[in-house]
Amino acid sequence: MKKGDHLFLVDGSGYIFRAYHALPPLTRKSDGLPVGAVSGFCNMLWKLMRDARDTDVGITPTHFAVIFDYSSKTFRNELYAEYKANRSAPPDDLIPQFGLIREATRAFHLPCLEMEGFEADDLIATYCRLACEAGGDTTIISSDKDLMQLVGPTVSMYDPMKDRQIGIPEVIEKWGVPPEKMIDLQALTGDSIDNVPGVPGIGPKTAAQLLEQFGDLDTLLERAAEIKQEKRRQSIIDNAEKARISRDLVRLKNDVPVTEGFDDLVLQPPDGPRLISFLKGMEFNSLTRRVAEATGADASAIGAASIRVQHGAEAHGPDLEPAAPSGPAAEAHYAKPGETGPSPATLAQARAEAASTVRIDDRKYDCIRDLATLNEWIAEARETGFMSFRTESTSLDPMRAELVGVALALRPGRAAYVPLGHRSSADDLLGAGRVDNQVALEDALAALKPLLTDPSVLKVGHDFKYDWLLLSRHGIDVAPIDDTMLISYVLGANTGAHTLEALAERWFGHFMIPFKDIVGSGRNLVTFDLVDVERATTYATEGADIAMRVWQVLKPRLATNGLVSVYERLERPLVPVLARMEERGISVDRQMLSRLSGEFAQRAAALEEDVYQAAGERFTIGSPKQLGDILFGKMGLPGGSKTKSGQWSTTAQLLEELAAEGHELPRRIVDWRQITKLKSTYTDALPEYINPDTRRLHTSYALASTPTGRISSSEPNLQNIPIRTAEGRRIRTAFIAEKGNKLISADYSQIELRVLAHIADIPQLRQAFADGVDIHAMTASEMFGVPVEGMPSEVRRRAKAINFGIIYGISAFGLANQLSIERSEAGDYIKRYFERFPGIRDYMESRKQMARDRGYVETIFGRRIHYPEIRASNPSIRAFNERASINAPIQGSAADIIRRAMIRMDGALAKAGLSARMLLQVHDELVFETAEAEVEATLPVIREVMENAAMPAVSLAVPLRVDARAADNWDEAH
Numbered sequence: 001m002k003k004g005d006h007l008f009l010v011d012g013s014g015y016i017f018r019a020y021h022a023l024p025p026l027t028r029k030s031d032g033l034p035v036g037a038v039s040g041f042c043n044m045l046w047k048l049m050r051d052a053r054d055t056d057v058g059i060t061p062t063h064f065a066v067i068f069d070y071s072s073k074t075f076r077n078e079l080y081a082e083y084k085a086n087r088s089a090p091p092d093d094l095i096p097q098f099g100l101i102r103e104a105t106r107a108f109h110l111p112c113l114e115m116e117g118f119e120a121d122d123l124i125a126t127y128c129r130l131a132c133e134a135g136g137d138t139t140i141i142s143s144d145k146d147l148m149q150l151v152g153p154t155v156s157m158y159d160p161m162k163d164r165q166i167g168i169p170e171v172i173e174k175w176g177v178p179p180e181k182m183i184d185l186q187a188l189t190g191d192s193i194d195n196v197p198g199v200p201g202i203g204p205k206t207a208a209q210l211l212e213q214f215g216d217l218d219t220l221l222e223r224a225a226e227i228k229q230e231k232r233r234q235s236i237i238d239n240a241e242k243a244r245i246s247r248d249l250v251r252l253k254n255d256v257p258v259t260e261g262f263d264d265l266v267l268q269p270p271d272g273p274r275l276i277s278f279l280k281g282m283e284f285n286s287l288t289r290r291v292a293e294a295t296g297a298d299a300s301a302i303g304a305a306s307i308r309v310q311h312g313a314e315a316h317g318p319d320l321e322p323a324a325p326s327g328p329a330a331e332a333h334y335a336k337p338g339e340t341g342p343s344p345a346t347l348a349q350a351r352a353e354a355a356s357t358v359r360i361d362d363r364k365y366d367c368i369r370d371l372a373t374l375n376e377w378i379a380e381a382r383e384t385g386f387m388s389f390r391t392e393s394t395s396l397d398p399m400r401a402e403l404v405g406v407a408l409a410l411r412p413g414r415a416a417y418v419p420l421g422h423r424s425s426a427d428d429l430l431g432a433g434r435v436d437n438q439v440a441l442e443d444a445l446a447a448l449k450p451l452l453t454d455p456s457v458l459k460v461g462h463d464f465k466y467d468w469l470l471l472s473r474h475g476i477d478v479a480p481i482d483d484t485m486l487i488s489y490v491l492g493a494n495t496g497a498h499t500l501e502a503l504a505e506r507w508f509g510h511f512m513i514p515f516k517d518i519v520g521s522g523r524n525l526v527t528f529d530l531v532d533v534e535r536a537t538t539y540a541t542e543g544a545d546i547a548m549r550v551w552q553v554l555k556p557r558l559a560t561n562g563l564v565s566v567y568e569r570l571e572r573p574l575v576p577v578l579a580r581m582e583e584r585g586i587s588v589d590r591q592m593l594s595r596l597s598g599e600f601a602q603r604a605a606a607l608e609e610d611v612y613q614a615a616g617e618r619f620t621i622g623s624p625k626q627l628g629d630i631l632f633g634k635m636g637l638p639g640g641s642k643t644k645s646g647q648w649s650t651t652a653q654l655l656e657e658l659a660a661e662g663h664e665l666p667r668r669i670v671d672w673r674q675i676t677k678l679k680s681t682y683t684d685a686l687p688e689y690i691n692p693d694t695r696r697l698h699t700s701y702a703l704a705s706t707p708t709g710r711i712s713s714s715e716p717n718l719q720n721i722p723i724r725t726a727e728g729r730r731i732r733t734a735f736i737a738e739k740g741n742k743l744i745s746a747d748y749s750q751i752e753l754r755v756l757a758h759i760a761d762i763p764q765l766r767q768a769f770a771d772g773v774d775i776h777a778m779t780a781s782e783m784f785g786v787p788v789e790g791m792p793s794e795v796r797r798r799a800k801a802i803n804f805g806i807i808y809g810i811s812a813f814g815l816a817n818q819l820s821i822e823r824s825e826a827g828d829y830i831k832r833y834f835e836r837f838p839g840i841r842d843y844m845e846s847r848k849q850m851a852r853d854r855g856y857v858e859t860i861f862g863r864r865i866h867y868p869e870i871r872a873s874n875p876s877i878r879a880f881n882e883r884a885s886i887n888a889p890i891q892g893s894a895a896d897i898i899r900r901a902m903i904r905m906d907g908a909l910a911k912a913g914l915s916a917r918m919l920l921q922v923h924d925e926l927v928f929e930t931a932e933a934e935v936e937a938t939l940p941v942i943r944e945v946m947e948n949a950a951m952p953a954v955s956l957a958v959p960l961r962v963d964a965r966a967a968d969n970w971d972e973a974h
Contacts, residue, residue, distance in 0.1 A: 001063060001262035003135035008061040008267075009124045010048070011142035012068040012112075015041055016101055018161065020094050021643035022624055025653055028283050029712065029720065032808060032887070033880075034093035035282050038100045042279065042287055045108055048141060048160055049270065050294065059139055063265040065111040065127070067120040068102065074119050076249050083249060084194050095876035100282070107278035109271045111264055118256050121146055125252035127265075128155050134262065145186070149252060151179040176208030184217035187247035196249050197242040201235045217247060270295055272516045277499045280705065285714045292396070296516040296525045365541035366416040367533065369437040374444060377408065377416055378451050384410050386458040388548035389478075391467045392417075392540050394527040397715070398469040399583065399691055399698045403441065404529045406448070407540035409548040415541040419533045420444055435533060445474055452478045460484065462500045462547045465703065469579040477576070484550045486571040489704035490563050491554060495866050498704045504546045507553055512546060513539050566863050569953070570709070570896055573903045577918075578701040578711070580906070585696030586919045586929070589969075592734040593683045600679040600727070607672040614665040621672060624650045630665070637663055653817070660820045675727065682721060682731050689716050697735075701921070707865045707884075708892035709899065711921055719922045723974070732971035735927075742932050744916065745973035746942045746964035748924040750775060751894045752807055758957045759860065759889060760843035764836075769958040776800040782836045783829070802833055806840060807890055809883030844886045851885035859892035860954050861900075897960070898924060901949035908945045914938050927970060935966045 001007070019040025026036035045066070076083045090098075105112040113123055124140055124147060131138045132154045140147050143159035148171045151157060157166035164170075171179045188207040190198020202210075210227075214220040221240045227233035236243070272295030279288040368374050381387040388409040393401035402421060409415035422435040451457060453476065461467050464483040471478055488498045496506060504510045518539045519526055528536065558564045612618045615635075619626040628648020632640030637658055641649050652673070658666035689697050699713045706712060713719050722728025737743045753775060757765035768778045777788045780799035786792075801818050802810075810818075812827035819826065834841045848870070851857050856866040865888040870881040902921060909916050916930035916938045926946070930938045946962045967973035 001131060001134040001136045005062040005131075005134075005136040005262075006059055007063040007127065007131045007136055007138045007262075007265065008048075008059075008065070009127055009138060009140050010045070010064075010066040011120060011124065011140065011144060011147065012066040012101070012105065013120045014142050014144055015044055015066075016068075016094075016098070017643060019044060020091070020097075021647070021649045021651070022161075025093065025651060032884075034097055035100070035284075037094055037097045038104055038282055039284055039287075041101050042104050042108075042282075042284060044160060045104070045110075046287060046291065049108070061139070061267055063131075063136075063262055064267040065113050065260075065265045066105045067123045067127075068112065068114040069120045070114040070116045070118065074117055074122075075253075076119075079248055080197075080245055082195050082197075092876055092879075095874070096880045099877070104278060104282075107271075107275045109268045109274070111260060113258070113260060115256060115258065118253065122253040122256050123258060125150055125254040126256040126258055129254040130258075130262070131155075145175070145182070146250065146252070148175070149179055149182040149186075149250075175204060177211055181211050181216070183247055183251050184211055184220075186250040187217055187243050188220075190242075190246055191250070194249070196246045197239070198246050199236055199239045199243050201232065206232065217243060269516075271514060272296060272521075273499060273501045273514060274497075277497045277502060280702070281497065283705075283712065285717060289715075293525075294521060296519045296521040364413055364415075365537060365545070367537040368416050368418045369439065371439055371443050371447060374418060374439055374447055377410070378447060380410055381408065381451055382454070382457060385456065386460060388415070388460040388544045388551065389452070389467065390461055390540065390544050390547065391470050392528050392536065393470060394421075394529050397698075397700075398466050398473075399585075399694070401470055402529065403470060403474065405536060405540060406444070407544040409541070409544035412549050412552070413545065415545040415548075417537040417540045418444055419536065421529050422531070422533050422536065423529050425530075438533075445476065449476050452476050455480060458482055460547055460551045462543070462550070463703075465575050465579050465582075465701075468576055469583055472579060472583060479576070481572065481575060482551060482555065483572060483575060483703075484547050484554060485704050486575075487551070487554045487558060487567060490567045490571055490863070491557055491561065492866055493704070493709070493864070494707035495868065500543060500546055500550070503550045503554075507550060508546075510546070513542055515539070563862065563864070565953075566861065569903075570861060570863065570899050571703070574703065574899055577902050577906065578703070578921075581918055581920070582698050582700060584917050584919050584929075585691065585694055585698040586927070587695070587736050587738055588686060588690060588697045589734045589736050590687050590690070592736075593686055593731075596730060596734065597679055597683040600675050600683060604672060604675050604679065607668055607675065611665065611668045611672060614668055621669065624648070627669065631658075635665065637666070657817065657820075674725070678722070678727050678731065682716075683734075686716060686734070699920070706895075708888050709859070709863055709895040710891065710923075711895070711899075713922075718920060729971045729974075732974065733969045735970035737929055737968055740932055741929050742935050742966040742968065743919075743970055743973045744928040744930060744935070744938060744942065744964060744966045745970065746926045746928070746946055746962050747974065748894070748898065748946065749961040749963055751897065751924050751960065752890050753803060754956070754958045754960060755860070755890050755893045755897075756807060756840070756843075759893070760839045761957070762837050762839045766958050776803060779803055779833075783832050798829070802829055806830075806833060807887055809844075809886050847886050847889060848882045851881065857885045857889050859889050859896050860950075861893065861896045863892050863896060865889075865892055894924065897949045898926070898946075900953075901946045902926065904945050904949065905942070908941055909938070912937070912941050914941065916942070925974070927973070930966075939964050939966070 016037055020037035022040055025034065026039055027033060028035050102112050114120065115123060121144070128138045128140070128150050132152075136154070138155045140150065140155065140157045141160060142157060143161070143164075143166065147157060148166070151166065151168055151171050158164070159166060168179060171177075171182065175182065175185060177185050185204065185207045186196070186198075188199050188202045188210065189204055190196045210220055211217070214223060221236065221243065224233060224236045224240070227236065270291070272291065275291055275295070276288055279291060368377060390407050391403060392405045392407070393403055395401035404421045405417055405419045407415060407417045419435065419438045420441045422438060424433040424435055452459060452471065458480055459478055460482045462484045464478075464481050464485075468478050468481070484500070484503065485498045488503055496502065501512045504512050518531055518535055519528060531539075558567050608621060611621055615630050617630075619630060621627065625647050627650045628640070631637050631650065632648045638661075639654055639658060643649055652670070655666040655670050659670050686697065689699075691698055697716070699718050700715045702712045702714060721731050723732070735743070753765070754769055756762070757769055764778070764782060765775065768775050774788065774796075776796050776799045777791050779802065780786055780791060780795045781788050783799060783802075784795060786795050798819055801815065805815055805818065810830075812823050812830060815830065816823040816826035847857050851867045851870045855868055855870070856864040858864055865885075867881045867885050869877050870885060872878045872881070898921065902918065905918050905926070914930065914934050914937060916928045916934065918926060918928050920927035926942070928938070928942065942964055943962045947960045950956050950960070965973055
């Protein structure tokens with residue numbers, strides 16, 4: 001570091017608590033993992049990095065680091081045993097997020113610093129001193145008063161929440177003393193949060209007056225007898241030693257033996273693919289889009305990552321140590337009936353090549369510019385029997401993308417790119433600026449189609465759904481295929497990221513060319529058709545080459561680990577199924593959405609007036625600070641607690657609890673939040689997703705995105721539209737059938753409870769499902785001794801909450817909140833439940849033990865979900881993994897069942913001669929569109945496929961039931 005350099009030091013621990021308390025609770029939809037603090041942290045960090053780069057902060061940093069507390073125990077506990085002793089433990093849902101936030105920091109390509117025995121503030125103080133000595137300046141990203149002692153000529157603070165710089169004048173204005181006296185001021189005032197004793201009765205104003213009068217703490221203590229106010233004088237005399245101890249506690253240590261030098265802190269541009277991989281794994285779709293736009297990363301080409309809960313060294317899972325494939329069972333391709341596939345000799349050669357190409361240093365990439373050369377490569381691919389293939393296009397949306405080129409690899413190091421649609425100018429719309437020496441698109445596709453559809457040649461790709469759909473629009477249905485993203489996912493769904501970049505780094509130690517290096521970013525971002533052909537060749541062929549190498553390493557491991565069936569029956573066949581669904585899309589009534597937006601706007605406005613009336617004044621409802629001041633400062637409602645920054649907490653859970661207690665204002669706030677979210681997320685946003693050519697809405701389904709195999713959707717996300725509220729159901733009415741058609745909604749009935757009854761072997765549940773009994777009423781009758789006939793709805797509701805809560809490992813605290821009852825009563829309910837259904841307890845314990853012994857649990861179809869942290873020393877992390885290991889086999893088995901139904905559905909409908917088309921998958925529901933005249937013939941086919949989806953692989957001990965009906969819109973069909 002040198003003069004003119006500027007260091008940004010982010011108080012990471014402060015960021016965590018700000019993020020946690022500033023936002024309502026948020027869980028990852030795929031597995032229930034709490035991610036609210038991670039979301040807030042990522043958004044705050046992204047905004048800071050963007051603002052800093054755009055100089056909105058007023059400073060462009062050259063060095064950057066995020067500093068965290070290592071643990072609660074530091075050298076200060078040796079000075080004063082009671083230091084921070086009265087701090088309560090972090091909330092249970094925050095603890096699993098600590099490690100994820102460190103993972104997030106690394107995903108942002110930022111140094112993540114912490115040191116045992118020291119607080120984050122001590123590291124910050126040390127780096128401030130070192131930067132000053134090197135001639136640089138420092139900005140501390142925090143508003144914590146503990147750090148204000150560091151402010152000086154070369155050190156300032158920045159509060160991103162208030163967009164406020166804090167220098168020497170601001171410290172004086174706030175505390176009445178300059179930064180160098182902040183230590184003495186805090187020694188006098190103490191800190192109740194950190195249990196720093198201070199001097200009783202001395203507040204900040206009094207402390208500032210005393211320091212102005214006496215100069216410093218030592219002089220004050222020596223001359224305490226001169227203080228005129230008797231009570232104040234006596235308190236200082238009696239507590240002089242506490243003041244000295246407090247000074248030692250609040251004084252930051254600026255000589256920590258840090259190991260990272262300034263060369264390690266040089267600010268690097270965000271790694272778009274790596275960051276997007278993390279964000280997609282967390283299911284932060286909005287931020288993923290923003291990062292993709294800013295970095296130029298191809299978000300659709302990046303498989304979603306499944307992130308480890310605890311930070312530390314990367315894990316590959318118990319069976320996934322990187323090694324060359326070997327063994328007689330290591331087959332690189334498992335042919336389906338009618339597919340010949342490559343010969344055993346060819347496979348043996350492929351395995352040998354994979355073993356000898358761990359280092360990517362033998363590449364020979366070509367650019368194919370004429371049809372004759374392309375045909376030579378096609379002939380060679382036919383002889384080989386397999387090849388890697390990928391497309392390059394102009395958009396992340398395969399329904400709007402134009403094909404720019406294709407890349408293929410025949411063996412490691414031998415790959416080529418075929419440019420098809422590169423242009424020399426963005427202004428060229430008529431093709432006049434087309435780059436010379438490219439194969440004509442029509443000629444290339446005509447030559448490639450026989451190869452891409454040849455059943456004897458395997459096509460390998462990574463996240464192949466995009467390529468499959470793009471080529472399908474050109475009349476090519478690629479088959480057979482292998483997808484390296486899905487192979488990696490099957491081998492270890494939640495043991496690391498499954499992007500091609502991540503796999504290249506993990507297995508070969510190779511760092512691929514970042515997409516942003518090819519297309520640029522920000523104002524310099526261009527579409528791929530404007531990329532120089534030579535640069536495009538390097539990028540595209542590397543991708544095809546790496547996919548080939550990854551395939552040769554990972555595919556044999558499916559056989560070694562006994563996971564061939566999972567991949568062949570549950571993953572690979574779903575690629576064309578989902579691609580066809582995306583291509584079909586669904587009709588949406590724009591006018592209906594517009595009317596709903598207007599109604600929601602009026603409803604929100606009316607609620608705002610109700611809020612103002614209940615509050616007795618007008619304020620910014622969306623401001624947590626102003627809302628907290630009204631609820632707890634002005635109105636004095638119970639349950640108020642302040643965050644570390646001194647702001648009242650206004651989480652959704654807290655407001656729901658206050659509303660349940662009968663407080664009007666919190667109820668109005670909850671209603672206002674819900675209605676404004678529906679408006680912004682759905683009725684305002686959905687029309688923007690309607691394709692101008694098809695006039696239909698095309699969502700994107702993500703494979704390899706959840707640990708349990710559940711499928712998620714994005715752009716837009718149709719799986720989070722509320723179905724239990726009237727407003728949410730009204731949004732579904734805007735999804736309509738085309739004229740002359742009907743929508744059919746087919747929904748599994750209580751599938752996870754049925755899976756639980758099968759796996760856990762619960763006789764009462766099995767019998768109830770076999771008899772078609774109301775399972776929730778039966779549970780209530782078993783638990784509470786209430787007859788099913790005439791059962792009060794409240795009793796059934798409680799049993800339903802327990803039934804579903806048990807699946808997700810609900811605690812007494814969680815059940816108490818859900819049912820608005822005392823925790824002790826909720827605990828009694830859970831205890832009674834296990835007494836009535838002892839098999840459930842046995843099941844839970846067996847799954848936890850399996851996870852401890854093997855590191856993973858399995859669905860009924862053999863899918864593995866790994867939990868490497870189930871033996872973690874941290875009890876909260878361990879407990880989270882135990883709960884997840886209980887739920888995962890149930891949720892995963894249900895997800896596998898609907899996958900099997902989807903894979904079989906198109907064939908069954910076609911065999912029956914029906915025109916019905918599967919359009920949407922939403923959790924346990926499938927949505928179809930069919931001709932009105934075929935509804936009655938279609939319904940039984942759909943039910944039969946879905947209800948028998950587990951067969952013949954698994955014979956369930958309980959019957960599956962599907963509710964299916966047809967209507968003009970989605971809501972009426974459900």
